[in-house]
Amino acid sequence: MSNNQSPTLVAYSEVQKHTTRDSCWVIINGQVYDATSIIDSHPGGSAVLLKNAGKDATKAFAPIHPPDTLASLPPEAHIGPVDPRTIPESKDEPTEEDKRIAKAVENLPPPEAALNLRDIEKLAESVLTSTAWAYYRSAGDDEMTYDENAAAFKRFWFRPRVLNKISKVSTATSMLGCPMSLPIFISPAALARLGHPDGEMNLVRAANTEGIVMGLSNNASCSIDEVMSVRQPNQPLFFQLYMNRDRSASETLIKRVERTGFKAIMLTVDAAVPGKRERDQRAKGDVSVQGPSHGKSGTAGLGVAHEFTGADIPWIHSLTSLPIIIKGIQCVEDAEMAFKYGAQAIVLSNHGGRELEYSPAPMTTLLELYSKRPDILFRREVYIDGGVTRGTDVIKALCLGARAVGLGRAPLYGNGVWGEAGVLRVIQIMREEIETCMRLLGVTNLDELTPALIRYGDQPALAKL
């Protein structure tokens, strides 16, 4: 086709003929694609392609794939635009789920009405599709680790100093030199578009308004170009990376990440295969028997290199001058190893309980680090995430030596309920709770948070007084 010729329109009836493994066509955003070549390699499996074959797959495709995904298909896979006159009129009646969501949206209160993160979580459950809710909320096996992440914070209690002056409180800090107005960051989490059409772009905008760092997931539903189009100059974004089995693909991505202006690489190491997330599987109607490495409840683990070790961290350093943060550390030995091989920081995390069931709560790992290698906490930047629902959780982690604390689900829930305004509300609630906690604890500055201000259960103070 030459440039001045208009493309040949494809009749809908033609698309309908291609519904098998041998010829699988789909319509996405008015364009017809031949997906036959990826039937066996599609990361989401072949069943979903065949389920959508011969029809308009836009609704299934758009919230999950960044817009540049289709560029990875061979050029001949783009058949051309569908002829709009041949598309049968949709007689889709609203489903029970459509009705439930419409009603919940109609009854949504304004963001200010949410007093805490639990309020936002409840609203998210009411307005999200059942598959989006299940994807966000799901966790591994019996969700013991998911529950434990939050429970571990509850075992720490404060030792407030009530005779201090607390008129002015500063919550300012930094991560790897990037200034932040609060000691919290948005943990990288995939598929924000499942909750809102602007997806991760809402998180970027809210993080900028509130002055915090955001981690962008390797499996984000917005493309890097989309994210960068809303990022403010110099806004600190960290890129979360899964090491690809294909090293050259990782190499290309790492170089692109540096070129586009990310401030750090956050390498996730706790998700070599996807955890067994039954909530998610059930919502998708995917109850097929899974082999140990073939679970597909989510993007984590898809194509992740299995031979990666700490000794490969220098290889990443050889490709980029960006600092490297290792995310997913769960014991003191791996913390030592990450720093030994040149990591600039670590995140104590178990992926929000979505990966290994019975992995320790990050607060428990932090306590282990504090007990065995307190010097690491004094000298290096150690962050944690998982199970944070209150400002007091953040302050407890900082008392024990963490520098900043990540939130994974909460921003996704806020985004799903009110878009950007919901993410802002999540951060504002944390700000209010953190400031109140500091005042009542008798501190005005994050540097004053020390182990002397907390105790473990009924035990005496953690630090020597």
Ligand code: HEM
């Ligand atoms: C050509 C048409 C395509 C269609 C209709 C399509 C459709 C889908 C659907 C419906 C899912 C959800 C699976 C589930 O719920 O379990 C999915 C998942 C996925 N697709 Fe595609 N896809 C297409 C092409 C691609 C391409 C070209 C790529 C990248 C090379 C890709 C990457 C993925 C990934 C990474 C997932 C996993 C998301 C998750 O479950 O977390 N897809 N796809």
Ligand SMILES: Cc1cc2nc3c(=O)[nH]c(=O)nc-3n(C[C@H](O)[C@H](O)[C@H](O)COP(=O)(O)O)c2cc1C
């Ligand atoms: C829906 C969802 C998707 C996630 N995707 C990623 C990801 O792509 N990469 C990653 O390193 N962590 C991912 N995580 C884990 C988060 O970065 C973070 O560790 C976790 O959510 C923290 O727990 P919380 O949700 O209790 O705050 C994801 C978490 C959720 C809930």
